[in-house]
Amino acid sequence: MLKTESLPVLMLMGPTASGKTQLAMDLYDSFPIEIISVDSALIYQGMDIGTAKPTSAEQAAYPHHLIDILSPSETYSAAEFVTDARKLIKDTHHKGKIPLLVGGTMLYFKALLEGLSPLPKADEHLRAQILEKALEQGWPALHGFLKQVDPKTAQRLHENDGQRISRALEVYYLTDKPLSLLQEEKGPCWDYPTLQFALLPEDRGWLHERIARRFELMLEQGFIAEVESLMRRGDLSIDMPSMRSVGYRQAWEYLEGKCDKETFIFKGIAATRQLAKRQITWLRSWQGARLIDCQRSQSLSQRVILDLRSQIEKYPIFM
Structure with a gap:
């Protein structure tokens, strides 16, 4: 073979x-x-x-x-x-x-x-929900929640970096895993x-x-x-x-x-x-x-x- x-x-x-x-x-x-x-x-x-x-x-x-x-x-x-x-x-x-x-x-x-x-595709409905919450509570509050579920990602993000905070939370909600962990999983290695x-x-x-x-x-x-x-x-x-x-x-x-x-x-x-x-x-x-x-x-x-x-x-x- x-x-x-x-x-x-x-x-x-x-x-x-x-x-x-x-x-x-x-x-x-x-x-x-x-x-x-x-x-x-x-x-x-x-x-x-x-x-x-x-x-x-x-x-x-x-x-x-x-x-x-x-x-x-x-x-x-x-x-x-x-x-x-x-x-x-x-x-x-x-x-x-x-x-x-x-x-x-x-x-x-x-x-x-x-x-x-192996990150999930964007979910526009979920993003809208996160944005609505940010408008109510402010991005620093969502950054505080991100610190609890994904401290490694939160540490490198500014508390007002709405785009990246939103994506990190979106990934967490979709996969029940922190973004920082998924970013360490690169997929199949190249062996040719x-x-x-x-x-x-x-x-x-x-x-x-x-x-x-x-x-x-x-x-x-x-x-x-x-x-x-x-x-x-x-x-x-x-x-x-x-x-x-x-x-x-x-x-x-x-x-x-x-x-x-x-x-x-x-x-x-x-x-x-x-x-x-x-x-x-x-x-x-x-x-x-x-x-x-x-x-x-x-x-x-x-x-x-x-x-x-x-x-x-x-x-x-x-x-």
């Missing part, structure tokens, strides 16, 4: 517009892999242009798991990603193939490698041999230029019409996780008349650059990944393929 835990998992990380999708497709052509998307925006149906989602033709030639799995009106957590990704990894290994996880949602990578606390690659540009200005060009291309492809279509659905709002994706919030505000087109484009590009900055910050301190200068695009695929080939030769099942 095949012991899948002894088989490798490939991870390809990088900031937006760094060339991850093209490299993933090149790797697909060179190795027996299946691509698993690690992107909190690509999960949504109907959000194609603004997310730089692989085209229909690309997805037909290079199938991606965890793309187009939810309506934009739905939510998707890091914990749900971990569950889905683990199943896909196991299924891919059973097929005799290598899972390639590719994307820029670093929280998802972190949750998969390090585990997540993992080969991690991180695309990072040596010159951030190079990435900024690519981001600007890609945003302009999105506009030419009909990004504004895409957001208009999403707004016409009637079941979405600007505060939903899907519409908080970079570019979509700015386009929504533009279509509501809150800014002119020039300002919208400026804000959209700026938001994308900020996203890239956060992703780069994650990767600069990331442990275990081989950093690759993605500016050398002509030889990028060849370098990674050669490196991977020497690693994958250790697993005869894939050769």
Whole structure:
């Protein structure tokens, strides 16, 4: 019987517009892999242009798991990603193939490698009850109760930190366990041999230029019409996780008349650059990944393929 835990998992990380999708497709052509998307925006149906989602033709030639799995009106957590990704990894290994996880949602990578606390989903009715009690008694009083049931969490929270006090009490009421205890339970450990690659540009200005060009291309492809279509659905709002994706919030505000087109484009590009900055910050301190200068695009695929080939030769099942 095949012991899948002894088989490798490939991870390809990088900031937006760094060339991850093209490299993933090149790797697909060179190795027996299946691509698993690690992107909190690509999960949504109907959000194609603004997310730089692989085209229909690309997805037909290079199938991606965890793309187009939810309506934009739905939510998707890091914990749900971990569950889905683990199943896909196991299924891919059973097929005799290598899972390639590719994307820029670093929280998802972190949750998969390090585990997540088994916290319950938000309960809006219970939150309303806690807020009502806080309005009657004040947050310091609820903080005092939290000290009794979860002193460890209460110690690190200010007595007027309503949002965090509310969440801690909500977790306690839903699970009958203190938040601090649940946060120590990380879930199943990661035990696959993992080969991690991180695309990072040596010159951030190079990435900024690519981001600007890609945003302009999105506009030419009909990004504004895409957001208009999403707004016409009637079941979405600007505060939903899907519409908080970079570019979509700015386009929504533009279509509501809150800014002119020039300002919208400026804000959209700026938001994308900020996203890239956060992703780069994650990767600069990331442990275990081989950093690759993605500016050398002509030889990028060849370098990674050669490196991977020497690693994958250790697993005869894939050769």
